[in-house]
Amino acid sequence: MEVVMIIVIGCLFAGATYLMLSKSLLRIIIGTGLLSHGAHLLLLTMGGLKKGAPPLLGVQAEQYVDPVPQALILTAIVISFGVTAFLLVLAYRSYQEIGTDNIEQMRGKEDHD
Amino acid sequence: MLNLAIVSPLIFALFIPFLYKYVRSIHTGWFVLPLPVLLFVYFIQHLPLEPYGQTIPWIPSLGMDFQVYMDGLGLLFSLLITGIGSLVVLYSIYYLPKEKEKLGHFYVYLLLFMGAMLGVVLSDNAMALYLFWELTSFSSFLLIGYWNERERSRYGAQKSMLITVLGGLSLLGGFLLLSVMSGGSYSIRDWIDMADAWPQHPLFLPAMLLILLGAFTKSAQFPFYIWLPDAMEAPTPVSAYLHSATMVKAGIYLVARFTPIFAVSSLWVWLVMGIGMATLCWASFHAARQTDLKGLLAYSTVSQLGLIMSLLGAGALAFHGDPSDRRLYMAAVVAAVFHLINHATFKGSLFMTAGIVDHETGTRDIRRLGGLLSFMPITFTIAVIGSLSMAGVPPFNGFLSKEMFFAAMVQVANAHWFSLDVWGILFPVLAWVGSVFTFLYSLLFVGKTFLGAPKPSEWPKQPHEAPVGMLVAPVVLAVLVIGFGLFPNVLSNAVIAPAADAIVNGVFRQEGLSVHISHWHGWTIEVWMTIGVIVLGVLLYRTFDSWKRVYGAFSQRLSLNHLYDTVVRQMEERSHSLTSRYMTGYVRTYFLYILSAMLALLIVTIVLKVDGEFSLSHLADVGVHELMLVLAALVGTVTTLVAKSRLVAIIALGSVGYTVSLFFVLFRAPDLALTQLVIETISVALFLLCFYHLPKLSRHEKGVRFRLGNALISLGVGALVSVIALLAYSEKNFASIAQYHIENAYEKAAGKNIVNVILVDFRGFDTLFEICVLAIAALGIYALVKLKAPKGENGKYE
Numbered sequence: 001m002e003v004v005m006i007i008v009i010g011c012l013f014a015g016a017t018y019l020m021l022s023k024s025l026l027r028i029i030i031g032t033g034l035l036s037h038g039a040h041l042l043l044l045t046m047g048g049l050k051k052g053a054p055p056l057l058g059v060q061a062e063q064y065v066d067p068v069p070q071a072l073i074l075t076a077i078v079i080s081f082g083v084t085a086f087l088l089v090l091a092y093r094s095y096q097e098i099g100t101d102n103i104e105q106m107r108g109k110e111d112h113d
Numbered sequence: 114m115l116n117l118a119i120v121s122p123l124i125f126a127l128f129i130p131f132l133y134k135y136v137r138s139i140h141t142g143w144f145v146l147p148l149p150v151l152l153f154v155y156f157i158q159h160l161p162l163e164p165y166g167q168t169i170p171w172i173p174s175l176g177m178d179f180q181v182y183m184d185g186l187g188l189l190f191s192l193l194i195t196g197i198g199s200l201v202v203l204y205s206i207y208y209l210p211k212e213k214e215k216l217g218h219f220y221v222y223l224l225l226f227m228g229a230m231l232g233v234v235l236s237d238n239a240m241a242l243y244l245f246w247e248l249t250s251f252s253s254f255l256l257i258g259y260w261n262e263r264e265r266s267r268y269g270a271q272k273s274m275l276i277t278v279l280g281g282l283s284l285l286g287g288f289l290l291l292s293v294m295s296g297g298s299y300s301i302r303d304w305i306d307m308a309d310a311w312p313q314h315p316l317f318l319p320a321m322l323l324i325l326l327g328a329f330t331k332s333a334q335f336p337f338y339i340w341l342p343d344a345m346e347a348p349t350p351v352s353a354y355l356h357s358a359t360m361v362k363a364g365i366y367l368v369a370r371f372t373p374i375f376a377v378s379s380l381w382v383w384l385v386m387g388i389g390m391a392t393l394c395w396a397s398f399h400a401a402r403q404t405d406l407k408g409l410l411a412y413s414t415v416s417q418l419g420l421i422m423s424l425l426g427a428g429a430l431a432f433h434g435d436p437s438d439r440r441l442y443m444a445a446v447v448a449a450v451f452h453l454i455n456h457a458t459f460k461g462s463l464f465m466t467a468g469i470v471d472h473e474t475g476t477r478d479i480r481r482l483g484g485l486l487s488f489m490p491i492t493f494t495i496a497v498i499g500s501l502s503m504a505g506v507p508p509f510n511g512f513l514s515k516e517m518f519f520a521a522m523v524q525v526a527n528a529h530w531f532s533l534d535v536w537g538i539l540f541p542v543l544a545w546v547g548s549v550f551t552f553l554y555s556l557l558f559v560g561k562t563f564l565g566a567p568k569p570s571e572w573p574k575q576p577h578e579a580p581v582g583m584l585v586a587p588v589v590l591a592v593l594v595i596g597f598g599l600f601p602n603v604l605s606n607a608v609i610a611p612a613a614d615a616i617v618n619g620v621f622r623q624e625g626l627s628v629h630i631s632h633w634h635g636w637t638i639e640v641w642m643t644i645g646v647i648v649l650g651v652l653l654y655r656t657f658d659s660w661k662r663v664y665g666a667f668s669q670r671l672s673l674n675h676l677y678d679t680v681v682r683q684m685e686e687r688s689h690s691l692t693s694r695y696m697t698g699y700v701r702t703y704f705l706y707i708l709s710a711m712l713a714l715l716i717v718t719i720v721l722k723v724d725g726e727f728s729l730s731h732l733a734d735v736g737v738h739e740l741m742l743v744l745a746a747l748v749g750t751v752t753t754l755v756a757k758s759r760l761v762a763i764i765a766l767g768s769v770g771y772t773v774s775l776f777f778v779l780f781r782a783p784d785l786a787l788t789q790l791v792i793e794t795i796s797v798a799l800f801l802l803c804f805y806h807l808p809k810l811s812r813h814e815k816g817v818r819f820r821l822g823n824a825l826i827s828l829g830v831g832a833l834v835s836v837i838a839l840l841a842y843s844e845k846n847f848a849s850i851a852q853y854h855i856e857n858a859y860e861k862a863a864g865k866n867i868v869n870v871i872l873v874d875f876r877g878f879d880t881l882f883e884i885c886v887l888a889i890a891a892l893g894i895y896a897l898v899k900l901k902a903p904k905g906e907n908g909k910y911e
Contacts, residue, residue: 016827056865
């Protein structure tokens with residue numbers, strides 16, 4: 001299962017990179033979303049899959065799955081949500097101000113003005 | 114105490130801005146003046162000198178200490194720096210009007226220089242010396258660019274900075290090589306003690322060349338002299354101080370200081386003597402064509418520096434031959450030291466008179482000047498004394514050192530090492546030719562300015578004699594010129610002998626070095642050379658107008674200045690075009706660089722470092738429902754890539770997110786699954802909200818190549834992540850820290866949900882900061898939504 005998951009993760013990363021290399025802002029934001037999914041799954045897979053009961057002490061078990069990656073991922077999910085939300089509003093505002101979502105047309109002005 | 118004396122100007126400089134700001138009624142210079150005077154008194158108390166050193170630890174682990182050493186050479190320079198410094202500060206009080214000038218800046222720079230220059234001549238630690246050395250370049254840059262609203266000032270400042278800092282860097286390289294040769298010591302005295310074994314060392318020659326490059330650029334030797342004439346854009350007190358009396362002599366100091374180490378090398382003798390002589394001739398020849406008074410003095414300074422340099426080169430011959438020969442070449446070292454003092458006195462007074470002329474008439478162009486004798490007789494007298502001393506006419510001090518110079522050069526012609534028996538005859542001849550032109554430009558300085566018919570119509574101001582305060586400093590220097598000329602032996606055993614002794618590192622310690630300077634040696638060859646100089650010099654001066662066309666033969670396009678300008682311009686253009694070639698200004702390009710570099714580095718590392726065996730054991734089994742989820746995730750991913758409409762792309766992203774939460778369910782992570790479900794729902798909602806305001810999902814990409822490149826890089830990144838994940842999974846180097854958390858979750862934190870306990874308890878601070886990040890993002894979003902550009906103001910935010 002881990003190998004299969006690793007391949008899925010590779011696909012997610014490849015797709016995310018492709019989207020982030022494009023010029024449209026919305027596609028870039030979608031790319032970051034995919035990237036964070038890939039990263040979360042990567043963390044989880046690295047801890048080993050299905051190696052015991054869920055990390056709840058209420059469940060009586062010999063072995064529990066590794067809780068540390070889960071704690072990390074929980075933090076990461078929330079942070080990536082914050083980032084996505086910020087990027088979305090940024091894209092919305094910059095489209096309002098500049099009138100384009102093509103990042104190549106969003107180059108800053110030259111310094112001497 | 115000595116360390117404190119060096120840094121005292123730097124410390125005092127800190128107070129200057131406040132004094133300038135709050136005590137406007139008194140010229141800031143009056144506050145500054147006591148410091149160099151006190152330092153001068155402090156240094157002169159060292160006479161008669163017993164050399165001593167002091168050390169304050171600075172970076173002991175690297176062998177770098179603020180290590181100072183006072184010997185004859187250091188003392189001589191310290192006296193020059195503080196003595197001339199006092200006079201220059203006094204002069205500047207009258208030269209720079211307190212109403213118009215930024216005096217706060219000026220005196221900070223000047224004190225910065227004074228401290229740095231004392232540091233250069235008194236440091237025994239090479240790194241400290243280098244630090245102070247660069248500080249002098251830096252303060253010189255600031256002082257040349259003092260009137261920074263003038264284009265020429267900025268040009269001159271940049272030029273001096275580029276050339277002297279280039280030399281400074283090579284000096285650093287030389288010091289590092291010497292440090293390597295000495296096995297890690299940075300003390301110059303240690304180096305001198307060890308130097309006997311060095312001439313065979315492979316690093317000896319590079320170290321020597323690098324140090325000479327530093328000395329030659331600083332002391333404006335041919336072909337690096339071109340920065341000094343442009344440095345004349347600085348206020349005249351600065352020119353008198355830095356660019357004639359002290360800073361430009363730092364290179365001389367360096368050559369003198371390192372003579373005991375390198376003098377055994379024939380190349381050293383040839384380079385120092387040859388470059389010095391070439392500089393003397395070239396610059397004195399070109400000084401005569403200058404039409405700017407300060408330009409003339411600048412070239413004259415360059416040539417006089419060349420003179421001292423060639424004397425030091427001849428002095429290095431004292432390390433060769435038998436003791437009687439030594440005494441002969443020792444005379445060259447004595448002459449160098451003596452001329453160093455004399456040059457500071459007469460050139461200082463000449464710069465100050467040039468400043469007075471500029472100040473009182475409003476121009477320094479000698480084509481417009483003339484006949485000022487009747488307007489400013491005192492200034493004229495000072496100028497005559499200074500010029501005749503520079504020209505080498507008795508009874509002034511310049512005459513004595515010029516005679517000694519001739520004598521030393523005649524001795525060089527008699528030397529029988531290093532092919533000097535063949536080529537040595539060039540030196541007295543060139544010395545004589547250079548002196549003829551020195552005589553000529555000295556006469557031009559006085560004659561074109563003060564004699565001849567007055568041209569009042571050409572003068573911006575009606576000239577009159579300078580105020581008394583402005584005359585004090587040049588008068589003091591002129592008195593010294595006469596005094597040293599009549600009674601040279603006031604200096605000889607007190608100042609000159611210790612300095613000369615330090616330069617040759619006590620070669621004469623047993624025999625005892627005593628210096629006696631006499632005015633008359635009988636009808637020697639030097640006397641005839643002097644007479645020849647005077648006769649031919651007067652002749653050239655009389656006929657100057659008829660032969661000065663010769664200078665037209667020197668094409669501007671072939672000059673060193675043209676070369677410098679071309680190189681600087683080319684460097685700017687080339688580097689700009691190179692930079693703009695890869696710094697495109699597109700984020701995407703930089704992202705490509707980052708990804709490609711990451712790919713390349715990681716692939717190389719993996720190929721080189723990993724032995725390539727994946728040992729995958731303890732794998733979980735694969736269920737059919739899991740495969741279906743995998744399929745869903747892949748389809749979702751591909752859909753986001755190829756989606757033509759925004760809605761489809763957003764929904765596809767959402768579907769991937771929900772699939773991920775189902776993975777969390779299957780992989781025993783209930784908290785994650787819950788969080789992911791909630792967050793994904795909010796995200797999709799947010800996307801759809803913004804979606805209403807965003808443009809259609811346009812593909813700005815054009816062309817297959819563009820997309821193919823992107824696809825290749827993306828596939829590479831994906832494959833690389835997979836490989837790294839496999840490698841990481843197959844190599845478990847240490848046990849997971851999970852067990853600690855599982856065991857202690859209930860014991861220590863009284864919680865049964867281990868993940869939650871980790872978040873709020875074991876790693877509580879992480880969570881706190883995470884909340885901070887969210888808060889920052891929320892604030893940013895709020896600001897973005899609320900902040901609107903006021904209309905009609907070019908969209909700028911207030």
